[in-house]
Amino acid sequence: MYPLSEVDxxxxxxxxxxxxxxxxxxxxxxxxxxxxxxxxxxxxxxxxAATAQLADGHLADPPDAATGPPELRRLxxxxxxxxxxxxxxxxxxxxxxxxxxxxxxxxxxxxxxxLENFEPLLDPRAHPSLDEAVGEVxxxxxxxxxxxxxxxxxNTATTPEPVDLDTVLTDRVAMxxxxxxxxxxxxxxxxxxxxxVWAIPGALExxxxxxxxxxxxxxxxxxxxxxxxxxxxxxxxxxxxxxMNDADRARAFDRFWRxxxxxxxxxxxxxxxVRHLVDASGGTITLHPAPGTGLLARIRLRPxxxxxxxxxxxxxxxxxxxVGSW
Numbered sequence: 289m290y291p292l293s294e295v296d297x298x299x300x301x302x303x304x305x306x307x308x309x310x311x312x313x314x315x316x317x318x319x320x321x322x323x324x325x326x327x328x329x330x331x332x333x334x335x336x337a338a339t340a341q342l343a344d345g346h347l348a349d350p351p352d353a354a355t356g357p358p359e360l361r362r363l364x365x366x367x368x369x370x371x372x373x374x375x376x377x378x379x380x381x382x383x384x385x386x387x388x389x390x391x392x393x394x395x396x397x398x399x400x401x402x403l404e405n406f407e408p409l410l411d412p413r414a415h416p417s418l419d420e421a422v423g424e425v426x427x428x429x430x431x432x433x434x435x436x437x438x439x440x441x442x443n444t445a446t447t448p449e450p451v452d453l454d455t456v457l458t459d460r461v462a463m464x465x466x467x468x469x470x471x472x473x474x475x476x477x478x479x480x481x482x483x484x485v486w487a488i489p490g491a492l493e494x495x496x497x498x499x500x501x502x503x504x505x506x507x508x509x510x511x512x513x514x515x516x517x518x519x520x521x522x523x524x525x526x527x528x529x530x531x532m533n534d535a536d537r538a539r540a541f542d543r544f545w546r547x548x549x550x551x552x553x554x555x556x557x558x559x560x561x562v563r564h565l566v567d568a569s570g571g572t573i574t575l576h577p578a579p580g581t582g583l584l585a586r587i588r589l590r591p592x593x594x595x596x597x598x599x600x601x602x603x604x605x606x607x608x609x610x611v612g613s614w
Contacts, residue, residue, distance in 0.1 A: 331356035331364050338367065347371045388432075396429045448486040448569050450592035453523065457515060460496045464504075472509035475500075479517030484592030491565040492589075496525075498558045499585050503527035506583075521591045528582040537575040537583075 335351040350371070353364035403422050410418060461475050468475050485492070496515075503513050506529030516524040532540060539545050543560045562585075566573045571589040578584040 328356060328360070331360040335360075335364055335367060338371070342371050342374075347375060392432050393429070396425060396432070400425045400429075446488040446568065448488050448590075450484045451487045451492050453482045453485045453492065453517070453521070453589070456492045457496065457517070457523070460493060460500070461515065464497075464500050468504060468513065471504060471507065473504060473507045474512045476512050476514045477517075478514060480519070482517045482521050482523070484594070485521045485569075485571075485589035486592050487569040487571075487589060488565065491569050495562050495565050495587060496523075498562050499525040499587075502558050503529065503583075503585075506530060521589050523587045523589075525585040525587075526578045526582060528578070528580070531577055531581055531583045532575065540575055 331352050334349070338347055338349060338351040341347050341349065350368040351364040353361050353368060355361070356364075400422055403418060403425065407415065407418060457477060461477055465475050500513065500515075503525060504527075507513055507527050508529065511528035513528075514524070514526040516526060518524060541559050541563045543557060563573055566587055566589070569589060571587060573585065573587050576584045576586060
């Protein structure tokens with residue numbers, strides 16, 4: 289009789305061999321599957337990285353169009369072509385904005401000077417009409433500058449950086465106080481220090497300048513223009529002017545929009561520029577009725593982590609800061 293122990297041993301050896309063979313087969317299949325997955329997903333990874341670069345404004349490393357399945361290679365090639373075309377169009381638009389700034393500025397300045405030279409030759413009764421014409425030419429110049437500023441902002445992808453709101457606010461108020469004093473308007477900064485906020489370089493200066501410039505245009509003599517810092521990295525710009533109704537506040541951020549009862553020489557581009565800067569910084573801006581009378585512009589920005597916040601150069605003298613108005 290054949291010993292059962294030997295049969296059991298042989299069965300165990302067979303099962304061991306089968307298990308070892310199965311494990312080897314599974315390892316080989318896993319290795320092949322891993323290699324195949326990397327071969328398929330590598331173009332997707334490069335496409336993802338290229339998409340992130342394009343979102344930041346510059347495609348330095350195009351996606352790999354030489355490896356992977358044919359469908360992914362065609363997708364990568366199409367993406368590269370589209371990105372190159374888009375970058376070309378953006379560069380062309382930026383070049384147009386830069387060139388138009390110089391080409392339009394000179395004839396407008398020349399036209400204003402020619403109109404002013406007519407003053408001694410005109411009948412005194414025509415001087416008011418001449419002044420209106422000069423004012424319209426100056427407003428057209430500011431409108432051109434505002435459009436070019438918007439074009440530059442929209443064509444520039446900038447990453448927000450930590451900025452000390454209190455430092456910028458103190459600097460801008462100091463710059464605006466002499467002009468406000470000439471109009472018998474008091475600038476008042478209230479609220480506790482806010483600290484660092486996230487903003488694209490130079491945006492916070494332009495936001496404050498445009499809002500203050502617009503508020504001064506509608507502030508009556510003897511009134512107070514308040515810049516209030518509120519908890520939650522908020523800045524409120526509150527004037528005591530005529531204010532806006534609900535319909536006007538809903539349209540205030542539209543380009544070129546001006547209230548029907550406005551009497552100032554604004555271009556209707558100041559608030560659109562402010563909103564673009566706030567949005568690009570990751571914040572929000574809303575308009576509300578001010579207590580009593582006037583308008584309250586509420587800007588909410590993201591708080592930056594504690595630490596030294598970078599500051600950026602001031603946007604210029606007050607007379608040149610506000611390129612538009614509501």
